[in-house]
Amino acid sequence: MNKMKDKMIPARKDCPAAEKWQLSDIYATREDWQKARDGIPAELAAIQSFKGRLHAPQALLDCLTKQDEMEIALSAVFAWARMMADTDTANQEHQADAASVMPLLDKVGAATAFIEPELLALPEDTLKSLPDALPGLAKYRFRLQELLRMKAHILTPEQEAFLARTGELRSAPRDTYTVMVNADLKFPDTLGEDGKLTSLSESRYMNFLRSADQNVRKDAFTKLFSTYRSFRNTFASLYSASVKSSQFTASMRHYATMREAALDANNIPLAVYDSAIEATHAALPALHRYMEVKKRLLKLDAVHMYDLYVPVVKKPETSYSYEQAKGILKEALAPLGSTYEHDLFQGLESGWVDRCENQGKRSGAYSWGVYGVHPFVLMSWNDTYESVSTLAHEMGHSMHSWYSSQKQDFVNSEYTIFCAEVASTTNENLLLEYMLQHAKGEERLYYLNLYLEQIRTTVFRQMLFAEFELMTHAAVEKGEVLTADKLESIWMQLNRTYYGENVILDPELAAEWSRIPHFYRPFYVYQYATGYAAAMTLSHNLRTKGTPAQDAYLSYLASGGSDYSIPLLQHAGVDMTTPAPFQITFQKFTDCLDELDQLTK
Template identity: 50%
Template sequence: MRERSAIEERHTWRLEDLFETDEAWEASASGVTDDLPRLEAFKGRLGESADALLEALTLRDSVSCRVGALLAYAFMRRDEQTSRTEAQALADRATALYVRTGGALSWMAPELLALDEERVRTFLDEKSDLALYRFSLEEIFRARPHVLSAPEEALMAGMGEMAQTADNVFSMLTNADMRFPVIKDEKGIEVELSEERYSRFLRSQDRRVRREAFEGILGTYRNFRNTLAASYGGSVKHDLFVSRARGYGSCLEAALDGNAIPLSVYHSTVETVRRRLDALHRYVALRKEVLAVDELHMYDLYVPLVADVDKTYDYEEALDLVRRGLRPLGDDYGALLDEGFRNRWIDVYENRGKRSGAYSWGNYGVHPYVLLNYGGTIRDVFTIAHEMGHALHRFYSDRDQPYVYSSHTIFLAEVASTTNEALLLRHLLDEAKDGRERLYLLNYSLEQIRTTLFRQTLFAEFELEVHGRAEAGEPLTPESLETLWMELNRAYYGPAVVDDLLAGEWSRIPHFYNAFYVYQYATGYASALYLSKKIVEEGLPALDRYRRFLSRGSSAPSIEILRDAGVDMTLSAPMEAAIDIFEDHLTEMEKLVAAGEHRKREGNGR
């Protein structure tokens, strides 16, 4: 595992674009601290005049934007090397300032709700600069039943730092303190396991490597089962407290209401996928046939079924492949990709202590950033396309919206990223040179839908059941969580052997600390498959709709923004269409397997 100092500068992100130095960060933090009393001075004055309301909202946005930059810088510095105490301290201070700012703003929503709505609308009509806040204020009024009194809102805001405890414990335990065993790779070389290497080892053609990686990672998590269950249980209890304090009927309702997502969208996603699990069972059976194993274990689910086409790509090759795959999005989009690739928006390689996984982050007024742990696989190439989809979604929204509407909602967050993936996959399928390469890409497509649509919906079922049990007063023990996880995996993966160690797999899913987030991977992927198909087939009209989608931020209800782009997620049709694509690709793959394409060797046809 390389140290941070061994990574070339050109492969690290340039956080100086946010703050030149830590001293500049300190100066900005001091400025925010000085402005908090100014914010609180508007308490009791919002209904005084249109000018007073505009001035208060403008100052709120200024402070919130600066706090966002402080958070982004501090947390990205921490994520470079999570064991560095000075970086942890900076992130803690940023969190504390974020919570303090929330407290300083906590009175604003209750005071707005106490105003006469007609008086506020009169303000909006009489002052043009205030009119841009119309939708934002309407959203506040929509939340009226769940906003508490000013003192109660202050208490809720003050809990913000404590509310992060469970997630922080999980992050520190799994990224900084937890040590995984050493296994031997395909060449017999001893390699220390990590989360990133685990993903690669599960794709190894050597079954011994896959099994040992599976046992090493999940065996380590099992050693901490009580701690991890307590940590996750604390997160769920926080969700339950907030939902009840705000008068919601359930944790799910509380989580979805912020973006005005109907409960039917969540339930329809789960029900549609459950109804179509026969397609996933067919794929699992085909995987068992191609691998020629007596029993298909959970560590056999990720290995590519066509080994010889399992290429690796150096980073520059990967960037070029992403550029070509995303050409249907136009020259403007391509130019922005190049700007990000050239100008150190991206932190590329894994180093000791670096946060695992990948993400995009940024702040209004500064270009977005991307964290990778690039390893050279086709999956890593798709991760570049995915995270740059997030990044450019933010870029377009920041460019075309005022700060108050610049951040797109979580419900829309995965659409642009997975549209990029879908376009890249289409490009690769179009360029496939023979049946064997096409078989490999079809397998990749099936894996994308399995892991993004089916697996994330399994996660969504898990969250729904866990929160339901908490709402019913049932304890969340390691045993109960493990039993539920095993039951769901047996239902989803039918013909496969659900290994005992899989029982603790739930405990390594970081997204569970952001309740009811994961279902949006499934809805986002279904939307992306539809949008990418329309962009390729219709050209400019579909592309114009898509560009408008990228630029709208949160300036309208999420369901409406997506519907205007052409996808109505209040219906089951988009999810059904995505599973239809899965079955179409599966049928073609079954035919290629029957023809023996999977047995041929690249270059000699045998």
């Protein structure tokens, strides 16, 4: 195993410029950002001047154009402030700047709340004909089509304005959770592989779990989750408030359930969610068998949850610099074609990526597209294969944003999360297929196990999360209270179902649900699993069908949000209304497990 870094985590100011993103591409100075932020309210009066006039095609075009211009500016203002805050969550100026945008978001929402209700008040035939009334309105065709589809869930202008003004209140549980976990939660030092105590952080935690030393794994697991569990009632209260906020919004918009409200936003049938759970449960025997193989290969008397991430064979003694990673990605992503390669490397060399691990930096990774500028990637580089994979994943998101913004008008540029995870996971799969293809002997065993782990964590684990959300939201809808005891009970029950009777569920595991930030975005996580299943099909097509598959895939990336997720994916070559993508995924899991089992006996 690679030795963990023993150097101190640097302050943000000590990070090399080459390892930081160039937010100056959005605004050169904080003063420029302030000017842009303070200029947005002036646009709202101009937009509201169109109130009562949207029946006239020219007035509608002028109003929607003004709205687009304002939202492009607002999205840049919000992105700059949020990304600055995420690079150093302890920097009070950054946090204050980000907080100052939140009331503005509510004001914008309230000021534009009249548009959709006023359009829906028009005769349906009139609304359908508007995209053809003027050439400039043609780009709003899908938006108006979607407006008609959502008619039953759009409120009166007064109600929409009221709901918009409650935005900051409804986001308070998520915002409080984010600050608490990233800025205030402190972990005790944990055991390092050299037998000495060393710093424990969220960004370093997975390195400890992959240690060959079970004592290192156990100590990090116990200390991290004991810390979370010491705030169990606070986390339960925050999550309960978040769910109730979702219930309020769903009820206001006349949905029967919170899940229906969440999935309907992307026009995803509930059957897709249910069939994903059903397909996953059908594959659980293979996961249970994997636990037995893992136990044998690790030579353990029993498998604990902190044993799940350690490779079952020795990890290759390889570290990857950022430059080396770029070389690997150049070859691994070659099936995507020369155009994709050129554009991706232009981004990597142009300040898109913030990779320096620094004190106070938000944990995890993300890609943030800024329309009219370029995407930005936040991560913490630690010279591991996982860093290479994270870079591939986040650049998948970024290239989706890049192509969409290049080809689509702003109104059609924002793709759904359902589609976004396909682009990122396709890159991950291509990378892993490349590593497996070039590996021999022990190294091949390692990447077989890594493939198994990718499916376990991205499909099985995310569907466990999806079931947790389904159960907790259903409980609130039945009038039940989400206490810490109840949340921990649900979590432990699901882990027992998924991992089987032969895996030991240590008591600290009960707090793991409180560590998942995605639970503050209701019914988000299932899309990791559906995205992975779709990506399995697409990556196979890209590796075997050449130029036609490349063209279809790049067209998909460039389509942005110009249609619904399901038909966009169908055009790309995968049909999520059938069980085929999940069947392909779980067959890959079984094939890798069979080979690993046979080669190690």
